[in-house]
Amino acid sequence: MSARMKLAAVFCGLAVASLPQLGRAQTESLNPLPPPPLLPQTSPAPGEPTVEGQTVAERARPEVDPLGLRAGDFFFYPRAELDESFNDNIFATSSHQTGDFLTTFAPSFDILSNLPTNGINFHGGAAIGAYASHSEMNFQDAYGAVDGHLDVTALNQIYGGLRAQQLHEDPGSVEFPGNAREPVLYHEYTANIGNKQTGTILGYRADASVTRQEFEKVPATGGGFVFQSDRNATIYDGALEGNYELVPGNQIYLRGEGNYRAYDHAAGNGIPIRTSNGFRVDVGTRIDLTGVTFVDGYIGYLEQNYEASPLGSISGLDFGGHLIWNVTTLDTVTFHVERSVQDVDSEISQALGVSYALSPGYLHT
Numbered sequence: 001m002s003a004r005m006k007l008a009a010v011f012c013g014l015a016v017a018s019l020p021q022l023g024r025a026q027t028e029s030l031n032p033l034p035p036p037p038l039l040p041q042t043s044p045a046p047g048e049p050t051v052e053g054q055t056v057a058e059r060a061r062p063e064v065d066p067l068g069l070r071a072g073d074f075f076f077y078p079r080a081e082l083d084e085s086f087n088d089n090i091f092a093t094s095s096h097q098t099g100d101f102l103t104t105f106a107p108s109f110d111i112l113s114n115l116p117t118n119g120i121n122f123h124g125g126a127a128i129g130a131y132a133s134h135s136e137m138n139f140q141d142a143y144g145a146v147d148g149h150l151d152v153t154a155l156n157q158i159y160g161g162l163r164a165q166q167l168h169e170d171p172g173s174v175e176f177p178g179n180a181r182e183p184v185l186y187h188e189y190t191a192n193i194g195n196k197q198t199g200t201i202l203g204y205r206a207d208a209s210v211t212r213q214e215f216e217k218v219p220a221t222g223g224g225f226v227f228q229s230d231r232n233a234t235i236y237d238g239a240l241e242g243n244y245e246l247v248p249g250n251q252i253y254l255r256g257e258g259n260y261r262a263y264d265h266a267a268g269n270g271i272p273i274r275t276s277n278g279f280r281v282d283v284g285t286r287i288d289l290t291g292v293t294f295v296d297g298y299i300g301y302l303e304q305n306y307e308a309s310p311l312g313s314i315s316g317l318d319f320g321g322h323l324i325w326n327v328t329t330l331d332t333v334t335f336h337v338e339r340s341v342q343d344v345d346s347e348i349s350q351a352l353g354v355s356y357a358l359s360p361g362y363l364h365t
Contacts, residue, residue: 053286053288053322055324055326055332055334056330056331056332057332068112073114073115074112074114075111076109076110076111077111078108078109079108079109079110079125080106080107081105081106082104082105082106083102083103083104083106084101084102084103084104085101085104086099086101086102087102089172090131090171090172091171091172092171092173092176098134100131100132100134101131101132101133102130102131103129103132104127104129105127105128106125106127106128107125108124108126109123109124110123111123113148117151118148118149118150119148119149120146120148121146121147121148122145123143123144123145124142124143124144124145125143126140126141126143127141127142128140128141136181137170137171137182138183139170141165141167142165142166143163143164143165143166144164145161145162145163145164146161146162147160147162147163148160148161155197155198155199155200156195156196156197157195157196157197157198158193158194159193159194159195160191160194161190161191161192162190162191163188163189163190163191164187164188164189164190165187165188165189166185167185167187168184168185168186169183169184169186170183171183177218177226177228179221179222179226180218180220181220182219184215184216184218184228185215185216186213186215186216186228187213187214187216188211188212188213189211190209190211190212191209191210192207192208192209193209194207194208200245201244201245202242202244202245203242203244203245203251204240204241204242204243205241206240206241207237207239207240208239209236209237209238210235210237211234211235211237212233212235213231213232213233213234213235215228215231215232216228217229229264230264230266230267230268231263232264232265233261233263234262235259235261235262236259236260236262237257237258237259238258238259239256239257239258240256241253241255242255243286249287249288250285250286250287250288251285251286252283252284252285253283253298254281254282254283255281255282255283255284255300256279256280256281256282257279257280257281258277258278259277259278261274261276261277261278261343262275263275272310272311273307273308274306274308274311274343274344274361275306275307275308276304276305276306276307276343276360277304277307278303278304278341279303280301280303280318281300281318282299282300282318283298283299283300284297284298284299285297292325292326293325293326294323294324295322295323295324296322296323297320297321298318298319298320298321299317299319300317300318300319301315301316301317301318302315302316302318302339302340302341303315304341304361312360314341314360314361314362316339316363318339319337319338319339320336320337320338320339321335321336322334322336323335323336339363339364339365340363340364341361341362341363341364342361342362343360343361344360344361344362
């Protein structure tokens, strides 16, 4: 097990803004995925969900929110974050553990529209990580995104977005090849579209997305490369939810989701391709307990079926939940748990001697 200690504070709203803004620090791999800042606003937009469950970092605070730079109907929010962390086992080994300090600099920006209806936003940023003693594991992550929404009515909204990222897997990742001497780099491209109806007793939400993942070969210890192209895949996902408000602030919902994971090719050596399709069905509830504590929990069933018959299928209990406790007006505690089916990297399984007929993937909680 590895232990991580956050040693430094987060510096937000640098450069032009120079005003306080609360943000969430990156965790684990420190991917540059911070939540966008809020626009200055005096009241919630029409059609907001009856169960808000907002944290202190999400709700509007007109008295302290950064003003940003205004250009017509757009606001520009620059931001920078500096993190110092220590990991006492950066290679995630059971013996001969190696520790190191990691400094991560994460500049980013958001350009947000402030229109009466509809909206379009632009985002970009990076996370540049440098280890104190293991420079071969340094990384440079980056992302760019655009998203928006079309307000069909006060209660009905169509939304969507595009996102491109360069990310990495560090030595502590489950999928990291044991003989790689640098982080595994990969690119991820995502497009999503959805429609939702909120603010009524009966509501719904429909979402669809497609994600493309492309992995680069990584230099191997002792020379040569560890090829990762068999992990290249296109993932299609769709979900539909219907919800019913029992009393104000309390909802029950039924959600179904399906996916199709299309891999480009197999790894060779007789290992079949890992293309699969799956689904999950859940029933859940969203509850406003006290006005300061919000709970969203669900339970159901999930299954992933692999097209290659030797790989079989993975199925089991599906569950998850999200709890938000606003301890004070300036402090929020959150708890989150979820489950998913993760495909096994063929290079990792081969190194560990795992039988593909027994385990093409695993349940990750």
